[in-house]
Structures are given as C-alpha cells and as structure tokens.
Amino acid sequence: MIHTRGLTRSFRARGETVEAVRGLDLDVETGSVVAFLGPNGAGKTTSLRMLTTLLPPTSGTATVAGCDVLADPAGVRRRIGYLGQGNSASSALRVLDELVTQGRAYGLNRSEARARADQLLAALELESLTKRTVGTLSGGQRRRLDIAIALIHEPELLFLDEPTTGLDPQSRANIWDHILRLHKEIATTVFFTTHYLEEADLWAERVMIVDHGRVIADDPPEKLKADLAGDRITVGTADATDAARAAEVARGLPTVHEVTVEGTAVSVRTTGGDAHLPRLLRRLEDEGVQVSVADLTRPTLDDVFLTLTGRSLRESADADSAPSAMFQGA
Amino acid sequence: MKLINDTGVAFTREMAPELRQPAGLIFNMMLPFLFLALFAPLLSSMGDVGQGSESHWQWFAPGILVLLGLSGTAGAGAALLNEMVSGAFERMLVTPMSRGAMLVGRTLKEVVILLAQALLIIAILLPTGFHLYPLGALAGLVLLTVFGVGIGALSFTLAIHSKKQQTLFYGIQQVAFFPLLLLSGVLLPITEDSAPTWLYVLSRINPVTYVVEAERHLFAGRFAEVSVLYGTIAAVAIAVLGVAVGIRGMRNATV
Structure with missing residues (x-):
C-alpha cells in the first residue's frame, strides 16, 4: 500500500x-x-x-x-x-x-x-x-x-x-x-x-x-x-547482604539481561518476567533470603526508545528543534 | 467539465454561509456606506465637482462602487489565510480538486457579493439626485465585476504568499489600500489644476483612477469616451494579472 x-x-x-x-x-x-x-x-x-x-x-x-x-x-x-x-x-x-x-x-x-x-x-x-x-x-x-x-x-x-x-x-x-x-x-x-x-x-x-x-x-x-526492553522484576530485601545474595541468584536465571542493586532493592531486567518472578522467589526462599516486596513492571515503548536512543521519548518530546514542518512548502 | 464542476464546488462552499446570513453582506460594506452618509453630503456645498451640471451623487456614486470593489474584495484573502492556518485549506489540497478551480470558485463568490452590494447601493441612491442610465449602469457593473475579479484574485495571491507570516497579508493590504483609494480621485477630483503636480502624476500612475473615471462616464450613460476604453484596459489588465498569479500561487501551494 x-x-x-x-x-x-x-x-x-x-x-x-x-x-x-x-x-x-x-x-x-x-x-x-x-x-x-x-x-x-x-x-x-x-x-x-x-x-x-x-x-x-x-x-x-x-x-x-x-x-x-x-x-x-x-x-x-x-x-x-x-x-x-x-x-x-x-x-x-x-x-x-x-x-x-x-x-x-x-x-x-x-x-x-x-x-x-x-x-x-x-x-x-x-x-x-x-x-x-x-x-x-x-x-x-x-x-x-x-x-x-x-x-x-x-x-x-x-x-x-x-x-x-x-x-x-x-x-x-x-x-x-x-x-x-x-x-x-x-x-x-x-x-x-x-x-x-x-x-x-x-x-x-x-x-x-x-x-x-x-x-x-x-x-x-x-x-x-520484548526484544528491546524486556520486563523488570524488582525485589526488596532486608539488608544489603541479602540484596547481594539475591542479585547472585538472579544472575543465575536464564534470559536475564541485566541485574542492578540499589541499597536493599534488586532490579532484574529480563524477557518473560511473568514466568521468572515465581521461580526467582522460590530460589530465594531456598537460599534463605528474606524478600519483603516483589514487583513486576511490563515495558513501555518509552523503554524501547530509551534503549535505542539513550533518551526518554517523554523528555525529548519538546526539546527537539527541527523546523516546523507545518508550513514548509505547504 | 471537471474544472467547471470543481469551480462550482468551491463557489457553493463559500456561498453557503453568505446565503444563510445575508446580513453579513451589509457589515462588509460599512466603509462605502459611511462615505455615502457622512462624506457625500459635504460635496453639495462645494459646488461643481464633476462633469457639468449633474447632481454630485451622479459624480460620487460610481467612485463609491469602485471603493466597494477595492475594500470588500481586497479582504477576501483573509478568509483563505485563516483556512491555511487552521488546516481546512490543506485538507482541500489533498483532494483531487483542481487548484485553479479553488481560486476561481472563491473569486466568483467575491464577485457575486460585490454585485449584490453594488445593486444595494444603487437602490439606496435612487431617491437622491442620482439618475440611473440602465445601459450605462449595466456596463458599469460589468466593468466593476472585471475589476473585482482582479482585486479578489490578487488578495488570494497575497494570502497564499503570507501563510508563513500572516502579518504580511494585513500589512501589505493596509499599505496598498489607502494610497490606491486616495490617489484614485474617488473622494475628490484630482485634476491638473486642483492638485499639486506630484500628486496628479501619482494619480495618473494608479490604475484604479482609470477605472473610476470610466465608471463615472458609464453611470452617466456616456459610452463614447476615451476614458471608458482606458478604464476597461486597466480593469482587464488587473483581472488577467490577478488570475494568472493567483492560479500559479495555488498550484505552487503543493507539488
């Protein structure tokens, strides 16, 4: 077409x-x-x-x-x-x-x-x-x-x-x-x-x-x-030691892209986050890591844009300075 | 065939609101009305302004019709400019409608309004000392139509070229309107004897002057005057120029 x-x-x-x-x-x-x-x-x-x-x-x-x-x-x-x-x-x-x-x-x-x-x-x-x-x-x-x-x-x-x-x-x-x-x-x-x-x-x-x-x-x-951003699993632990152990466990999961630790919170970027979340929680329990909160965020297209360009689409929405196309050659 | 059909579509679209609200016609002609009501009466005390012993109305009215053609149709582009800014014109450009027809249809609407207003002014003047010569008046209205086509098309052209900067349209329109009006002898006669030489020369350069003079002869029933020929040439020239640059502008508005 x-x-x-x-x-x-x-x-x-x-x-x-x-x-x-x-x-x-x-x-x-x-x-x-x-x-x-x-x-x-x-x-x-x-x-x-x-x-x-x-x-x-x-x-x-x-x-x-x-x-x-x-x-x-x-x-x-x-x-x-x-x-x-x-x-x-x-x-x-x-x-x-x-x-x-x-x-x-x-x-x-x-x-x-x-x-x-x-x-x-x-x-x-x-x-x-x-x-x-x-x-x-x-x-x-x-x-x-x-x-x-x-x-x-x-x-x-x-x-x-x-x-x-x-x-x-x-x-x-x-x-x-x-x-x-x-x-x-x-x-x-x-x-x-x-x-x-x-x-x-x-x-x-x-x-x-x-x-x-x-x-x-x-x-x-x-x-x-799925390809460019993936899901994000966040788990909260009791202290920094637990967080470090949790991060270790998370890195052992298949299809995990990235694991980051921030204080007592561990953030895991992965595909198929909905299937990984219960698996991760079971393993952490086996390891004796206390998990206080767990959260799964599905990606938005903004995450995709961020991955591709390093900028957020929301931020760059007003910042661009290309000429107004509205009247160009209209 | 398509050209005629498209012209009809453009014309009908523009005419619809005018037919629904005929009162708008009158708002549009405030300036000529004001001159007729508040200026023309002064002329009677000034003695002989025109040609021979006719009433001052006979001399003044044809000029007022030209003023009507100049003031009404010159503003025609403002509506087009609004549509260019709002997006309505752009939507028409994406249809298969002929670009030329868009200009001609719009211009025809301006001319129809102009003629309706001119007839209204003539009707108002009938009880005064204005004498109607039917054939002359008819010829005068034809000349006015040709003049209106030119001014309307020029106004649309100006609008098309002002789309990036709307103030340009109003600026040029204002700057052009008053000199053309004042230097055409619509309000007072501009002759070699009555005017300073430089002003007289300027008035002779102004094509509107010739249209005004031709209209005065025609509305007095005099056809065999050289001024009628000059006025016709001036009006036709303005119309040809206006339509030519207008259609070019419309075509260049897109691919």
Missing part, C-alpha cells in the same frame, strides 16, 4: 540545511494499522506530507496506493484520506455542508455525497450536530468530524497526523474506537503518526520508531518491547 525508497526531505532554515527526513524505506502492507512514533521534530509530519502529495521529496521515490507521488499526485489524492494536525473543517461553515463539499470534491454528486455524509455522521455520533457551525463544536466532536471528512470517499488508505493530540483520554479512546471500527468496515489501511506511546502501543499492529529523520525500529509493539 505504501512503498518508499530513500525518501529524503531537507529544508533551508536560517541559512542552514536541515535534513528532516533521511532516506526513508517503508513498506506498508494493505489492511494494516501502522504507527509512526517519535518525538516532535523527528520527521513524522514531513514524511506524511510527502506521502500525501503536500510536499515534494528532495530525493527518493514513494508509491502510495499504487501511484507515484510525483508522477501521479492526482491518483494518490483520489485513493487516500487525510486527517492533518489542524482542523480539517472550516470553523465558519456548517458540519453537514463541509461533509457534502468534501464528497463533491471527490466527484460524488450532491445526493451521493449527502447519503455518504449521513452514514458517517451516524457512524461517528454526530447526527445531532449537522446544522451546527463547526466553530461551536467541542475538540472531540471536531476531531470526529475531521475523521468523517477524511473517510467520505471510502479511501483504501487513511493517513492520520496526530489524530488525538490535545484531547482528553476519554475522547482519545473514543476516537480510536471509531477509527478501528471504520478500518474494519471499509477495509482501510491506517497509517498514523503520534508522540503518545500508549496510542502506538494500544492501537497499532506495527510500530515504526522514528528519530532524527530515520526509522530506528520497526516491529509489532509486543515484539519491540
């Missing part, structure tokens, strides 16, 4: 050339839900803008829904739906009008556009708002309208640029319920960017982690976490 080779985009900002995307090679298969996860400024939006024909690549090739983005941008546009970071619907216009306009922009006639708009309004629980001016809607309602707008022509491929940024957790979950239901109903491939770890973890079948314009990891979220 998406194939890119060596896709690159650089900008000139204050006399310097900034490489926003460096040699992107992507292959996204039809029917999947793929997350593009990375801190702000990682090149997510710039990549998306190239794939949606909003921005010409500096070099490289991209085929989206079977059409080349440079040779046949109109073909790409006909086949994809797009939800940008901003508001798709104009705040001065009415909900239904914007939906019908969008349908007609894709060549539907007035009654087809109207019928399709009615279906989507019902599917996204917006029926009661059809005559409202877009500017009077809440953030969550507005985002649902944006999704309806992006899906008016039942695209094969749906691009979502930070679909839930700025919404409260409830609205975010609600938005995702809708997206995934429609993904199943109309068999749309979904490609979304996010800097919310939970969002990529919960909703994507496959996560690509992007940093400084490159994809640095690409796998299902479970595999990423």
Whole structure:
C-alpha cells in the first residue's frame, strides 16, 4: 500500500540545511494499522506530507496506493484520506455542508455525497450536530468530524497526523474506537503518526520508531518491547547482604539481561518476567533470603526508545528543534 | 467539465454561509456606506465637482462602487489565510480538486457579493439626485465585476504568499489600500489644476483612477469616451494579472 525508497526531505532554515527526513524505506502492507512514533521534530509530519502529495521529496521515490507521488499526485489524492494536525473543517461553515463539499470534491454528486455524509455522521455520533457551525463544536466532536471528512470517499488508505493530540483520554479512546471500527468496515489501511506511546502501543499492529529523520525500529509493539526492553522484576530485601545474595541468584536465571542493586532493592531486567518472578522467589526462599516486596513492571515503548536512543521519548518530546514542518512548502 | 464542476464546488462552499446570513453582506460594506452618509453630503456645498451640471451623487456614486470593489474584495484573502492556518485549506489540497478551480470558485463568490452590494447601493441612491442610465449602469457593473475579479484574485495571491507570516497579508493590504483609494480621485477630483503636480502624476500612475473615471462616464450613460476604453484596459489588465498569479500561487501551494 505504501512503498518508499530513500525518501529524503531537507529544508533551508536560517541559512542552514536541515535534513528532516533521511532516506526513508517503508513498506506498508494493505489492511494494516501502522504507527509512526517519535518525538516532535523527528520527521513524522514531513514524511506524511510527502506521502500525501503536500510536499515534494528532495530525493527518493514513494508509491502510495499504487501511484507515484510525483508522477501521479492526482491518483494518490483520489485513493487516500487525510486527517492533518489542524482542523480539517472550516470553523465558519456548517458540519453537514463541509461533509457534502468534501464528497463533491471527490466527484460524488450532491445526493451521493449527502447519503455518504449521513452514514458517517451516524457512524461517528454526530447526527445531532449537522446544522451546527463547526466553530461551536467541542475538540472531540471536531476531531470526529475531521475523521468523517477524511473517510467520505471510502479511501483504501487513511493517513492520520496526530489524530488525538490535545484531547482528553476519554475522547482519545473514543476516537480510536471509531477509527478501528471504520478500518474494519471499509477495509482501510491506517497509517498514523503520534508522540503518545500508549496510542502506538494500544492501537497499532506495527510500530515504526522514528528519530532524527530515520526509522530506528520497526516491529509489532509486543515484539519491540520484548526484544528491546524486556520486563523488570524488582525485589526488596532486608539488608544489603541479602540484596547481594539475591542479585547472585538472579544472575543465575536464564534470559536475564541485566541485574542492578540499589541499597536493599534488586532490579532484574529480563524477557518473560511473568514466568521468572515465581521461580526467582522460590530460589530465594531456598537460599534463605528474606524478600519483603516483589514487583513486576511490563515495558513501555518509552523503554524501547530509551534503549535505542539513550533518551526518554517523554523528555525529548519538546526539546527537539527541527523546523516546523507545518508550513514548509505547504 | 471537471474544472467547471470543481469551480462550482468551491463557489457553493463559500456561498453557503453568505446565503444563510445575508446580513453579513451589509457589515462588509460599512466603509462605502459611511462615505455615502457622512462624506457625500459635504460635496453639495462645494459646488461643481464633476462633469457639468449633474447632481454630485451622479459624480460620487460610481467612485463609491469602485471603493466597494477595492475594500470588500481586497479582504477576501483573509478568509483563505485563516483556512491555511487552521488546516481546512490543506485538507482541500489533498483532494483531487483542481487548484485553479479553488481560486476561481472563491473569486466568483467575491464577485457575486460585490454585485449584490453594488445593486444595494444603487437602490439606496435612487431617491437622491442620482439618475440611473440602465445601459450605462449595466456596463458599469460589468466593468466593476472585471475589476473585482482582479482585486479578489490578487488578495488570494497575497494570502497564499503570507501563510508563513500572516502579518504580511494585513500589512501589505493596509499599505496598498489607502494610497490606491486616495490617489484614485474617488473622494475628490484630482485634476491638473486642483492638485499639486506630484500628486496628479501619482494619480495618473494608479490604475484604479482609470477605472473610476470610466465608471463615472458609464453611470452617466456616456459610452463614447476615451476614458471608458482606458478604464476597461486597466480593469482587464488587473483581472488577467490577478488570475494568472493567483492560479500559479495555488498550484505552487503543493507539488
């Protein structure tokens, strides 16, 4: 559904050339839900803008829904739906009008556009708002309208640029319920960017982690976490001597990556932590080590990002200084 | 066919809120109203301002229509600029709609509003000393339409090029608007005798001057004047320039 080779985009900002995307090679298969996860400024939006024909690549090739983005941008546009970071619907216009306009922009006639708009309004629980001016809607309602707008022509491929940024957790979950239901109903491939770890973890079948314009990891979220971060078992002991003995025992377990001691606490990084925890506790009892507390933490994608880059995704979310891609060449 | 259809889509989208709230039409024409109400009455005490013995309304009204075309349509780009910043324009760019149609549809809407406002002003003036020459007025409105197309398209072009810096749009619009207005002889006649030479020369460089002079002749029912020809040339030139740079700007807005 998406194939890119060596896709690159650089900008000139204050006399310097900034490489926003460096040699992107992507292959996204039809029917999947793929997350593009990375801190702000990682090149997510710039990549998306190239794939949606909003921005010409500096070099490289991209085929989206079977059409080349440079040779046949109109073909790409006909086949994809797009939800940008901003508001798709104009705040001065009415909900239904914007939906019908969008349908007609894709060549539907007035009654087809109207019928399709009615279906989507019902599917996204917006029926009661059809005559409202877009500017009077809440953030969550507005985002649902944006999704309806992006899906008016039942695209094969749906691009979502930070679909839930700025919404409260409830609205975010609600938005995702809708997206995934429609993904199943109309068999749309979904490609979304996010800097919310939970969002990529919960909703994507496959996560690509992007940093400084490159994809640095690409796998299902479970595999990423198991391979690159692992579980963390923490046990509390009575004193430092016990802690040292506990660490010794832990090192003897198979598939343990790392054991660290901090005061009376021993921290064990491992794969299959759920199976190891009872085993470790039994051995410690056999050894006569008193364990006061035991805890198992499953990894997050932030741990994955930390392992890969040495930085926390949460910290680097605001610190990056790449140029705002929003208006570059738009 | 697709171009016409897309132009229709863009036009309908822009027209919908205007049709729902026709009162907005009037807010948009405050400036011409104010000049008509608070400035035009002063002209009667100034004696002969225009051409011959006609009422001062006959002289003043055509200029006010040009002012309407200049003030109303020049602001057209502001709405586009808002949509560029909000993301609504970007969403339209990802559809297969023709870029040219997006500009033409929007410009057509501005022209329809302009004509409605012009008719309203003419209707208001009918009870005054303003005499309506139907054929001349019709020709005058056609000329106004051409002028409006040009100014509207130029305003959209300015908006497209101001997307990275919105203040640019308002800055240039303000800086251009008043000199074009004051140097066009809309409010007071600018002649070789009445004006300092430098100001007269500037007014002759201003294309709006020629449009104003042509409108005055047309609304007085006089077609066979060389000013009508000059005014037509000026309006057509502005329209061709505006649409050409506007469509180029729209196309360059993306790949």
